[in-house]
Amino acid sequence: MIVAKRKPFDEIKDFLKDYKKVLTAGCGTCVAVCLAGGEKEVAVLNAELDMARRLDDNPIELGAITIERQCDREYLEALDSMVGDYDAVLSLACGAGIQFLAERYPEKPVFPGVDTTFIGVNQDVGWYEERCRSCSSCVLGLTAGICPVTMCAKGLYNGPCGGTNKGSCEISKDQPCAWYMIYERLSKQNRLDNILKITPVQDWQNQKPRTVIQPGYKTSENSAEK
Amino acid sequence: MRLDYPSNIKIIRVPCTGKVDVMHLLRAIQKGADGVYAVGCLEGACHYNEGNLRARERVNHVRRLLEEIGIEGDRVRMYNLSSGEGPTFAAYAREMAENIKALGPNPLKQH
Amino acid sequence: MKSESNLEKVLSAGHFAFTGELGPPRGANAEEVRKKAAFLKGNVDAVNITDNQTAVVRMSSWAASLILIQEGLEPNFQMVCRDRNRLAMQSDILGASTHGIKNMLCLSGDHQSFGDHPMAKSVFDIDSIQLIGMVKQMRDEGIFLSGNKLDEAPKMFIGAAANPFAEPYEWRVLRLAKKIAAGADFIQTQCIYNMDRFREFMKRAVDMGLTEKCYILAGVTPLKSVGMAKYMAGSVPGMDVPDELIERVKGAGKGKAAEEGIKIAVEQIQEFKEMEGVAGVHLMAIEWEHRVPEIAKMAGVLPRPVV
Ligand code: SF4
Numbered sequence: 001m002i003v004a005k006r007k008p009f010d011e012i013k014d015f016l017k018d019y020k021k022v023l024t025a026g027c028g029t030c031v032a033v034c035l036a037g038g039e040k041e042v043a044v045l046n047a048e049l050d051m052a053r054r055l056d057d058n059p060i061e062l063g064a065i066t067i068e069r070q071c072d073r074e075y076l077e078a079l080d081s082m083v084g085d086y087d088a089v090l091s092l093a094c095g096a097g098i099q100f101l102a103e104r105y106p107e108k109p110v111f112p113g114v115d116t117t118f119i120g121v122n123q124d125v126g127w128y129e130e131r132c133r134s135c136s137s138c139v140l141g142l143t144a145g146i147c148p149v150t151m152c153a154k155g156l157y158n159g160p161c162g163g164t165n166k167g168s169c170e171i172s173k174d175q176p177c178a179w180y181m182i183y184e185r186l187s188k189q190n191r192l193d194n195i196l197k198i199t200p201v202q203d204w205q206n207q208k209p210r211t212v213i214q215p216g217y218k219t220s221e222n223s224a225e226k
Numbered sequence: 227m228r229l230d231y232p233s234n235i236k237i238i239r240v241p242c243t244g245k246v247d248v249m250h251l252l253r254a255i256q257k258g259a260d261g262v263y264a265v266g267c268l269e270g271a272c273h274y275n276e277g278n279l280r281a282r283e284r285v286n287h288v289r290r291l292l293e294e295i296g297i298e299g300d301r302v303r304m305y306n307l308s309s310g311e312g313p314t315f316a317a318y319a320r321e322m323a324e325n326i327k328a329l330g331p332n333p334l335k336q337h
Numbered sequence: 338m339k340s341e342s343n344l345e346k347v348l349s350a351g352h353f354a355f356t357g358e359l360g361p362p363r364g365a366n367a368e369e370v371r372k373k374a375a376f377l378k379g380n381v382d383a384v385n386i387t388d389n390q391t392a393v394v395r396m397s398s399w400a401a402s403l404i405l406i407q408e409g410l411e412p413n414f415q416m417v418c419r420d421r422n423r424l425a426m427q428s429d430i431l432g433a434s435t436h437g438i439k440n441m442l443c444l445s446g447d448h449q450s451f452g453d454h455p456m457a458k459s460v461f462d463i464d465s466i467q468l469i470g471m472v473k474q475m476r477d478e479g480i481f482l483s484g485n486k487l488d489e490a491p492k493m494f495i496g497a498a499a500n501p502f503a504e505p506y507e508w509r510v511l512r513l514a515k516k517i518a519a520g521a522d523f524i525q526t527q528c529i530y531n532m533d534r535f536r537e538f539m540k541r542a543v544d545m546g547l548t549e550k551c552y553i554l555a556g557v558t559p560l561k562s563v564g565m566a567k568y569m570a571g572s573v574p575g576m577d578v579p580d581e582l583i584e585r586v587k588g589a590g591k592g593k594a595a596e597e598g599i600k601i602a603v604e605q606i607q608e609f610k611e612m613e614g615v616a617g618v619h620l621m622a623i624e625w626e627h628r629v630p631e632i633a634k635m636a637g638v639l640p641r642p643v644v
């Protein structure tokens with residue numbers, strides 16, 4: 001899932017200082033699961049904003065709505081009838097959701113309430129770890145299911161580097177060395193051959209905005225732009 | 227047993243402090259309470275494993291949230307005691323009341 | 338000859354090579370480079386010029402290399418993958434070659450979090466093994482990484498680093514083999530303190546026939562003090578300093594640790610001269626360039642061959 005962190009309160013407060021009526025929009029998918037931007041987080045943030053603005057003698061009227069997914073038009077539609085009543089929208093969705101919302105209401109100031117952080121996994125409630133940088137050419141098949149792009153601090157394709165330190169990465173004893181783990185797992189699976197070969201340079205595909213059109217879904221509209 | 231604790235405290239019963247949510251605590255302050263505190267079982271003695279530990283984390287979180295917006299975090303506290311410790315309960319209640327008296331009324335009331 | 342560099346000539350003539358190292362200054366101070374170079378001149382076959390070592394900004398490696406050429410020394414231009422993408426790397430390689438730089442050491446580079454700009458965005462467009470392959474392709478096939486032809490190939494003697502000590506040990510020689518397969522002409526190892534482990538490493542390298550394909554220079558860094566020995570042992574990732582060695586430096590007594598450190602280094606160099614497969618020594622006397630002449634003399638590697 002996409003993992004996000006709530007932005008610092010002062011930053012959010014500053015975004016909204018000139019607005020009297022703001023809609024806080026949560027997202028019910030990734031950011032809700034990672035406890036950053038779901039219904040509950042919307043309520044907490046609104047309570048904070050309400051109190052802070054009262055203390056400033058600058059009260060604010062806050063609306064709250066959490067939709068299934070802000071990255072999906074089908075669900076965003078639910079906001080159409082509401083957004084007009086507000087001066088601004090504060091979105092707690094991931095960066096993609098926020099942009100899709102802003103794109104739908106181009107006249108309306110839209111602000112991020114979270115810092116979108118990574119694609120990761122749920123280690124435990126409230127504890128998430130990054131696993132993928134969406135590089136567009138997955139090498140997990142070579143590397144025993146451990147991503148060198150994300151988990152190696154240098155994103156090496158032919159690791160480990162000379163800094164690998166008794167199983168830890170050179171950057172910290174608490175950070176496992178991805179290449180140490182890759183070696184160990186491949187070795188147990190008798191697949192060391194995979195990394196005895198030199199992995200050639202990457203054709204980086206994440207250096208410009210990417211579009212995916214799944215096979216069978218081409219239309220004159222979506223393929224004309226490409 | 228009649229316990230002598232301040233009469234201006236409103237008690238809300240929950241099955242486990244693990245059920246106490248950030249929003250419950252925050253809303254109490256938002257609605258004008260001068261302070262709010264959770265009383266849970268002793269740490270390590272939670273019937274539901276670690277409900278009281280989670281509650282402490284949440285209390286700490288709410289304290290930070292309040293500080294962020296300019297309200298004293300110490301208006302929110304967590305206490306632990308074992309069941310049947312009536313006098314300790316009363317003592318904590320008095321301590322909390324003293325604490326709030328020192329902090330003064332909820333600043334939101336003047337706004 | 339691949340590069341006609343002095344280092345290549347020394348090695349291919351069968352001499353025991355002796356290389357040094359120089360860290361460029363943290364400023365536009367050419368004098369500082371000249372001062373350090375003077376201690377190395379005549380005592381080593383080539384001098385590694387570090388590239389923003391430990392991710393701290395310093396005078397660029399190629400620029401300091403040019404000063405060395407002016408001073409009559411041969412630089413070994415270090416390049417890390419942290420700070421440049423494939424475009425910058427290739428243009429710097431061409432530029433370095435035009436100005437007479439003939440040796441290159443291809444490295445990953447320390448992570449930026451160690452340095453003076455810990456929040457910098459690193460590059461790592463390609464890694465050190467891919468860099469080795471890229472330089473080789475430019476030199477031998479006269480083409481860029483893109484496959485396009487280049488005008489006048491850069492004649493570089495290609496070096497790479499090896500760490501015989503990091504776990505998993507079984508992987509160390511395999512990784513060395515990978516670097517050689519990518520195109521490394523010579524290897525300079527991490528500083529060696531654990532001689533037993535290094536002997537094992539060399540034995541495997543010899544058995545695998547790697548020393549037939551590539552020159553291996555053993556890395557030596559004299560211990561200056563007990564503090565340094567402990568620091569190397571505890572805080573430098575990938576370093577293996579046995580306790581006996583720390584004890585030996587400690588046992589030398591007050592004010593004598595440095596002399597003992599040098600003595601150890603000299604003994605090591607003498608052993609390397611006899612060790613099968615070792616083609617030379619790379620002496621990394623960090624901020625201790627002025628001691629290089631005496632170390633070279635004591636180790637019996639002088640005079641340096643003229644080839
Ligand atoms: S290689 Fe890593 S970053 Fe790329 S797609 Fe696979 S998991 Fe994601």
Ligand code: SF4
Pocket residue numbers: 151152153154155156159160161162163164165168169170171176177178179180
């Ligand atoms: S120590 Fe391991 S994880 Fe860290 S940068 Fe080197 S290879 Fe990557």
